[in-house]
Amino acid sequence: MRTFIEHYGFLIVLFPVLGAFINGIFGRQIQNKYGEKPIGYVASLTVFFSFIISVIAFSVIARDPQPSALICHVYNWLNVNFVRADVSFLFDPLSAVMILIVTGVGFLIHIYSIGYMKGDPGYYRFFAYLNLFIFSMLILVLAENMLLMFIGWEGVGLCSYLLIGFWYSKKENAIAGNKAFIVNRVGDFGFLLGILTLFWSLYNQIAANDRLAEFSNGTLSLLSFPFLAENIHLLKGVNLFGIPEYTGISVITAICLFLFLGATGKSAQIPLHVWLPDAMAGPTPVSALIHAATMVTAGIYMIGRLHFLFSMSSVALGIIAAVGALTALFAATIGCAQNDIKRVLAYSTISQLGYMFLGMGVAAYSAGIFHLMTHAFFKACLFLGAGSVLIALHHENDIRWMGGLKRYMPRTFLTFLIATLTISGIPPFSGFFSKDEILWKAWSSDHGHPILWFMGFVAAGMTAFYMTRLLLMTFFGENRRDQRPRDAGGGHGDQHSGSHDIRESPASMTVPLVILAFFAIIAGFIGIPEALGGSNRFSHFLGPVFGSHVEVQHHDPLEYILMAASVFIALFGIVSGVLFYSIKPGLPAKIVSRIKITYDVVYNKYYVDEIYDFVFVSGTKVIIIILAAFDQYVIDGIVNLTGFLLRCKSRISGSFDLRFVDGAVNFIADTTLSTGAGMRKIQTGKIQAYIMFLFFGMVVFVLYKIIF
Amino acid sequence: MSEFIQNHILTLITFIPLIGGFFILFLPKDKHDVIRWSSLVITVVPFLLALILFAGFDRSVYGFTHSNGIQFIEEYTWIRAYNIHYFMGIDGISMPMIFLTALICPLCVLASWGINRGVKGYFFLFLLLETGMMGVFTALDFFLFFVFWEVMLLPMYFLIGIWGGPRKEYAAIKFFLYTLVGSVMMLLVMIYFYLTSDPHTFDMTKLAEINSVFDYRTILWFALFINFAIKIPVFPFHTWLPDAHVEAPTAISVILAGVLLKMGAYGILRINYAVLPDVSYNMSMFMAIFGMINIIYGALTAMAQKDLKKLVAYSSISHMGFVLLGIASFTNEGINGAILQMFNHGVITAMLFLLVGVIYDRAHHREIDGFGGIASVVPNYAFVSFLAFFGALGLPGLNSFISEVLVFIGAFKKYRVITAISASGIIITASYCLWTLQRIFLGKLNEKYKLLPDMNIRETISLLPLALLVVILGVYPHPVLNLMKSTVKYVNNIFLNMNL
Amino acid sequence: MLTNTESLKYFFSEGFLSFFFLFLLIVSFLKRDLFTNSSFVYLLGISGVIITLILELTLATAGQGHTQLLFYGMLRNDYFAHLFKLLLVFSSLFLLVFSFISKETNRKFLNSLEYVLLILASTLGMMLLASSVNLLMMYLSLEFLSLTAYLLTGFSHRDERSSEAAIKYLLYGAVASGAMLYGLSLLYGMAGSLDYFAIQEYFAQNNVSGVIAYISVILILAGAGFKIAAFPFHSWCPDVYEGAPTPFTAFLSVGSKSAGFALIVRFFYQIFIEKGGGDILVPIGGVDWSLLLAIISAFTMTLGNLAALQQENIKRLLAYSGIAHAGYILMAVASQTLFGVSSVFLYLVIYFLMNFGAFLVVIIIANEFNTELIEDYEGLVWKNARGAFLASMFTIYLLSLTGIPPLAGFIGKVYLFLSVFEKGSSLYWLAVVAVINMVISLYYYVRVIKVMFLLKGKEGVALSAMDRSQYIQYSIMAGLSFLTIIFGIYWVPLDTLSKLAANFLN
């Protein structure tokens, strides 16, 4: 079976791109001739095929986990001197898990989108982009070397740009797409610098102990992950600029921070998180697939893939953990104050990503990946639930005007309830296990620290609070549709008064919801920690990738206390949510009025967007205007400058004929022309002046000779 | 017959357009279509020859100096008294450029179907221009190289001057003066080389072998560098480019950006590096800094432009900055990346200018803000423009990414800070590309262009090969990379064992 | 040193010319009516000059290698003299042909016979000047040429500018040749002899304190500089060129300028040079005339180009361009090398082609529109086939004057730079100045092209179509432009000729 994967592993990647090609090029004809059905089926089938092969690959790896990864080499993409990159795919437990998530959740979302996008003119375009996204994500996940990963990395950025700006007729969507791509591009800049520093410092070290000969046969590649894994130790003592006595940042930390900058760009952490909330402008399945399950997790996967690099620099890990924890807390606070259903989920994604980074930061890589998997399931379920709510209420997404949907949409409500409980971290559900493991590792692991645990702990409480608020305001209480003031923002589409016509979404949308909810429940059981008697099969499964340093078996009593504390904080969040939003509906308004200023600050996302706009966007605008003017007037337009000066001089003197201004090229040409005009003045036409000039010339030459 | 073609291929490639041009002069003046079709056929012939050249090119030969073996050599004594030879040959550096020129010229003829004033003169001058360009890339005798270098100037002046936009005279004379200032400096250097080389020779490859004999080396190097910098164009000398581009007709600005800018970089590799290697090595920091300035400055000024064509012109300045950075890196990867970037940029700028031409033929103006949301009205045009603009910003998977990565990797070895700053250029490039796309294609549909016709067959044919190249070279760059690898390896070795 | 009677054998081309001149003079007194029809008179003149040309050619080819001093050391018929004579006779032939073509001289002139006679006389003067190796002979032939030129300038008496130009030309010329005369007398005083070779021996034996020699050289330069319109002595040039009838202006800019250069080269390379080993030339006489000529050349070039930038009148523009080209040629003279001498001759031949071509176009346009202003050339190429032909020919000449490669002007410039560089590093600055001037010159040459090509013609100014009768004009035009292009690509014949001209020193 291993040879099967080695030969046909690339099919996983090939199918989605085939689907994208068919839908992209022939989509319009198919849609006009045969309607929307075949397009949806083509797209979903291709993803399903790659899902099947992923399952085969997963089973192959799960059955005999050899240490060496399984590589499916397709062709040599780039081979210039020492820069060598092949298009080849790496199958090991980590990538197996990831391709399962990507293709599995992807397939479910494809099914869901068939229903969701019904009637949209750009139907074929949507599925083409979706397939293209799956293709890029699979490349990112299966890439065997950094450059190929970079292609996947930017490929998903492109697809998110296309999908966010899918309904491009509205200006805001297009701008949101732009914002997403440019912020990602900032991250990619960091990623690129990481690759460059890694490449050259590794090259110098290898050249130092003259192992360059190995590269002569042209098979080894400096940037491929297996090679990096073995030779990263060479970089241990090296500092950034390779100058021995310069003691500053070690090159490992520099590389990790650059790569982490790339990760924050992609996974929307603190400095570069601004694009994710705006990305909600895209269709909901897009948000579910890209901005919840797969793309945003790319950063975590990258750190997981390069764990050997990151674990060598405790400084970098500390920063990652701190940023993760901070983002979790920061996003959670904003989440509580948002009224748009999708924005709440967006901020909750940012905060959950913060958890994953926290996990990675404390070197609990398997815990991070475990939370990534469970988060993919319940967050996708939440988004799809929100999607079906939006469809039912004709694209009304402001939760203040919803309520009481429990009666009309039982299945959506049920799955939404399960997912909310999972995310809040209630024990039987998978959310509890993965989040708790991270929190435990945040405290216990040698890179961890109690403050990190405490920040995670508070964020967990807030998560429970805002999720319950969301659940209650949408599904419980009575319907507040008619209280909607005429001009309230958000929610376009016709105003249906009354609530009688809200119907449950069709089967094609609710079935994926149920499956996802089911996974949200059972996913936790494969990672039950030893403390609770489970064998934590998930971290053992990932053992070979992250080095199976089996934790010491002692059951520290502290673990149980922390577990109890996290359950307590979850319940406290839910209870306070219920208290605020169902028992005493007036209470939140009163509290808000008392802490008006802080509420406004939190509601407006700490004005981060406004600051970025002011500093960067209008800043660059000013710079480019100055530069363009500089280019036109100073360098090129010395013409206009001197032309202007000469014109006013000529108006004053009136004797010069200055028609030459339009023909002059630049300052030098200008002076030559004016001296030319001067020359003409000497030619006065008087014969005696000429004769004087003749003798004057001769006298000058004679004097020159006598003097020198 | 094929044997004749085999050993006269370079002369044929260079002079068929000229002979065709004279043939066109005798066609009847008013039969525009006959003229257009015959000139198309005339430009397709060199393309076929270029394909033969591409097939027959031996990728393993070093080239660059006489002893290493230049390919497809044609050497006849031209003026015995002064040892001037009609010496033509190609190696890894010139082969991609010849292929690019042979590819772009037929597309430009296709794009100039709209010219209807003095059609005969236009196509004659265009074919003369093609001969000049081919000659520059094939000539290996400095005298012949200089003759072709100036022959190329003449038609450009008339093409911009007669068929250009409103300020065409100013742009044309500016172009002519800037380039002439450069080429007169090269004339002095050429004569100095001739007189100080002991068996008085103009042959560039032989000059490369006896390069230690000249004194005043730095002055010579700067004279040559300024000439080629004006052509690239490098920062302080670039002001002719936006004017020339905005005023030139579409097909001419395609040629101008697609091929003429590459001659500067080609010249630096062919003469500066060959004859004055030690000075070039010392000046690498100087060139790298200017490369960086070009990238950042070009990108920022592009962002501020209101006119689409000027924007593309400034983007060319920014992309050529990569070429200069790559050349200045003196690493195998860097120089390979630079030459690949020359090829890729040629393809992408040609596409961008053709697209500008398409929209200009329909809307008769180029104000970026004048359009809006036309993607729904012209889907094919939108798709190709997105492909071109994403190619321009160096999206991985398309061709520019490979050359940009190679340049970055190459340049990072010696100039870490400069490369880091240049790498920030990709952010600025991404922002102005997307901002332009958003203002033209996305957002609310501008009522004026509700019934804008999509691309017709002629335009599609002229854009198709370029679009395919952008994608294919992104996924599989070997066809072009293999051409230059061995020559660049040799060039790199010169500097390695110069133990500086 | 041949006696007068023996040297007549080598003198029959000038002899025939003077005989023909006298014969015509006498016949004109007897039968005035024969010469009323000016076209016939021009054809007569042309045939006379052609015969002289043929005779000169036979003399040049026959006289293989044995150069003598004729008339007791007055003239020297070496290859330098023969080649320059051929060039000068050709230029007077073109002058006659152009006068035949141009309406200004063909229709309006009453006494075209005197015009032709004066032209023959000036040709004789030039031929003598090219071969004279004696101070007296040099002065006499120079004055002979100048006096006839003063009269020819003032010939179109109906146009008041022409007589003003003539009087200016005369007064300026007289003063300049007076100064030269004074210089010659000082030189004679020092060396004690009028013969070039004797003076050279004098300077070779005893080194003279430079000041007196230097002053005499500068004074002599006044006369020679006046002839080629070099820097301090150029003031007459624009006014005379504008005033004189256009064919004669063409002749002045090519013929008399080449004669002036023959004089300068002969004077400096015969007297102030000692023949070192091989072709090394050692300057003697304590006068660093290479630096002097280099400075004059730099000033001449720069002044010529700068002043030409904003000319409105095409003849004045070509005048200043002529001054600039004189500056370029002086560069080669200043290089003090044999190769420099051959470059001078080569450049003069190429300059001959370019300038006569340009003036032919000016004459034809003057015939059509009766104008010399550049803006009247507007949109010439778009008028009709004839306009397109004229405009493209004019472009070839103008671009060749700038020195754009595929044309002969570029080869001329390359030769000049080669000669300057051969002098070694002392003249590099001059090459840089020349290069900058090339760029400046591009501007005003291309301004004319811009007017012709890039601007749309004024309506209502029609150009008569190409008709059969003007076939002479077009064949000459086509011939000149063909040569300008061919010599730009394959100029070996020119090179051998110029090498020949240079070995007059041995």
Added chain:
Amino acid sequence: MDIININSYMIISLMLFLFGLFTTITRRNIIGIILGIELILNSAALNFAAFSKFSASNLEGQLFSIFIIVIAAAEAAIALALMLSIFMRHGDINADKLDRLRG
């Protein structure tokens, strides 16, 4: 050394030359200019004659001065002829008026 030697001749011819130059430049009348030119030519003739006697001890110098006289006459003739045509047109022969050709 007799009193009148070569130096005195040279001084006189130099004086003559300078006077000639002075008159050419200052006189407004064309005839005045022509006179000035004649003076310059005569100074050269004097010089030649003197050198022929003193330093060259051959007759070439005097031969030269005779030719100078011939040339001076020719020049004067032509100058006067041209001046006549100027006079007929302008009515006067003021050198400063002749500035129609300039620039």
